[in-house]
Amino acid sequence: LPDNKNIADMLSKNEVKYIQSLCHKKSRDEEGLFIAEGPKIINELSRSNFEIVKAYALKEWVEKNAQNTKQIIVVSPSELARISSLKTPNEIVVIARQKVINGEPVLHGNLTLLLDDIQDPGNMGTIIRIADWFGINQIVASENSVELYNQKVVQATMGSICRVNVWYKKVDEWVRNVSVPVYGALLNGQSVYETGAIGEGVLVIGNESKGISEAVLKFVSNPVTIPKFGEAESLNAAIATGIILSHFRK
Amino acid sequence: LPDNKNIADMLSKNEVKYIQSLCHKKSRDEEGLFIAEGPKIINELSRSNFEIVKAYALKEWVEKNAQNTKQIIVVSPSELARISSLKTPNEIVVIARQKVINGEPVLHGNLTLLLDDIQDPGNMGTIIRIADWFGINQIVASENSVELYNQKVVQATMGSICRVNVWYKKVDEWVRNVSVPVYGALLNGQSVYETGAIGEGVLVIGNESKGISEAVLKFVSNPVTIPKFGEAESLNAAIATGIILSHFRK
Numbered sequence: 001l002p003d004n005k006n007i008a009d010m011l012s013k014n015e016v017k018y019i020q021s022l023c024h025k026k027s028r029d030e031e032g033l034f035i036a037e038g039p040k041i042i043n044e045l046s047r048s049n050f051e052i053v054k055a056y057a058l059k060e061w062v063e064k065n066a067q068n069t070k071q072i073i074v075v076s077p078s079e080l081a082r083i084s085s086l087k088t089p090n091e092i093v094v095i096a097r098q099k100v101i102n103g104e105p106v107l108h109g110n111l112t113l114l115l116d117d118i119q120d121p122g123n124m125g126t127i128i129r130i131a132d133w134f135g136i137n138q139i140v141a142s143e144n145s146v147e148l149y150n151q152k153v154v155q156a157t158m159g160s161i162c163r164v165n166v167w168y169k170k171v172d173e174w175v176r177n178v179s180v181p182v183y184g185a186l187l188n189g190q191s192v193y194e195t196g197a198i199g200e201g202v203l204v205i206g207n208e209s210k211g212i213s214e215a216v217l218k219f220v221s222n223p224v225t226i227p228k229f230g231e232a233e234s235l236n237a238a239i240a241t242g243i244i245l246s247h248f249r250k
Numbered sequence: 251l252p253d254n255k256n257i258a259d260m261l262s263k264n265e266v267k268y269i270q271s272l273c274h275k276k277s278r279d280e281e282g283l284f285i286a287e288g289p290k291i292i293n294e295l296s297r298s299n300f301e302i303v304k305a306y307a308l309k310e311w312v313e314k315n316a317q318n319t320k321q322i323i324v325v326s327p328s329e330l331a332r333i334s335s336l337k338t339p340n341e342i343v344v345i346a347r348q349k350v351i352n353g354e355p356v357l358h359g360n361l362t363l364l365l366d367d368i369q370d371p372g373n374m375g376t377i378i379r380i381a382d383w384f385g386i387n388q389i390v391a392s393e394n395s396v397e398l399y400n401q402k403v404v405q406a407t408m409g410s411i412c413r414v415n416v417w418y419k420k421v422d423e424w425v426r427n428v429s430v431p432v433y434g435a436l437l438n439g440q441s442v443y444e445t446g447a448i449g450e451g452v453l454v455i456g457n458e459s460k461g462i463s464e465a466v467l468k469f470v471s472n473p474v475t476i477p478k479f480g481e482a483e484s485l486n487a488a489i490a491t492g493i494i495l496s497h498f499r500k
Binding site: 158232238239243247249 | 376409482
């Protein structure tokens with residue numbers, strides 16, 4: 001392997017700029033690519049149906065992961081810092097191709113999440129990670145929800161982006177034609193302690209401040225509620241998702 | 251009320267600098283103060299045992315909240331932007347006094363959280379909000395946990411900082427003398443589906459990447475686990491807290 005001094009000369013200014021440009025949605029959309037970071041993500045992407053386009057890693061990472069070094073360009077720590085969007089760059093930056101999901105979510109026999117304008121990237125990523133934990137691999141998100149390939153979303157999924165499919169749809173039109181029960185996280189529904197195990201249906205999670213939109217709310221057949229024992233006004237959207245799914249899986 | 255032009259002249263450069271300095275831990279500690287923001291927080295602080303030192307609000311807020319205007323200085327939007335640490339300043343910035351909690355957590359008959367080096371301010375604030383939702387008002391945090399008065403922590407509590415007491419302690423020494431069951435969020439414990447309702451005990455939540463430290467782990471008498479149905483490697487610390495507490499309250 002070349003030493004770090006040589007490595008530092010390997011990335012052209014244009015290449016650095018190109019990678020940096022992918023932290024903007026417009027460039028991501030034009031190129032059909034996205035960025036993922038961290039020492040484990042490349043293996044998770046390899047095992048998924050995402051296509052890895054290119055990767056940039058520190059020498060140390062490459063030495064530890066010899067079997068995966070095909071498309072990997074060795075970079076210096078200062079180069080990694082330049083192309084990373086993390087405060088603390090984490091060994092490897094991967095460029096992967098955005099995925100076109102073939103087919104539609106299979107509603108019968110499965111739980112599916114419907115995200116109605118989730119705006120915070122951390123919440124979106126965390127919800128994908130929670131879904132993955134509870135064995136749910138189908139999420140339908142409203143067109144105004146935060147973009148799946150936003151770097152903060154990708155990062156917060158902690159690799160679960162590789163295993164959970166996210167469709168962006170006009171959710172009020174989509175939910176109208178759903179033929180399974182539609183559960184909704186609401187303040188006036190059945191207690192999660194009383195629903196019993198639920199293995200089929202759509203669970204609607206509303207926007208962080210506005211909740212579920214009117215257009216979607218009218219198709220919620222089964223409102224569910226997390227009983228409150230104290231004084232907090234509400235729970236964060238991702239926390240509510242985690243709690244409700246944990247009770248659905250009881 | 252003076253018009254915005256006059257208002258804009260009211261805060262001296264020194265006062266702006268002083269308020270800005272409170273976003274640094276060192277200044278907060280020296281002054282024994284902290285900053286809270288948003289239209290509801292001043293009422294929640296008033297109803298708590300926090301002391302409000304000063305507040306800076308937009309004219310619109312003051313007009314809507316006439317009864318609470320005693321200590322309030324009217325500021326212009328541009329002044330608010332200068333003293334706020336939010337991307338989108340939210341009507342009012344409050345300076346309040348840090349609290350010395352009298353007494354110790356009452357362990358018998360209560361649930362108490364033990365946070366073992368929670369580092370992320372968003373997680374810390376969200377955990378305080380979750381505790382408040384589930385009627386838990388006692389948290390013991392390790393001395394290396396993120397500071398309660400960090401602005402991101404205060405913000406993420408969404409007002410629950412007013413109702414939940416947080417003690418910073420040498421937790422390995424403290425937990426040694428606890429005479430109630432000590433539950434710990436772990437990967438190899440009893441399923442949360444099988445614990446039954448739990449109304450007394452300490453629940454230990456570990457660091458985001460390292461989990462529960464060795465020094466605390468040896469005092470965990472009852473490991474509890476959130477069963478996994480999919481592939482995610484772990485759950486976020488705040489999500490795990492929310493799920494476990496929801497099952498303890500069943």
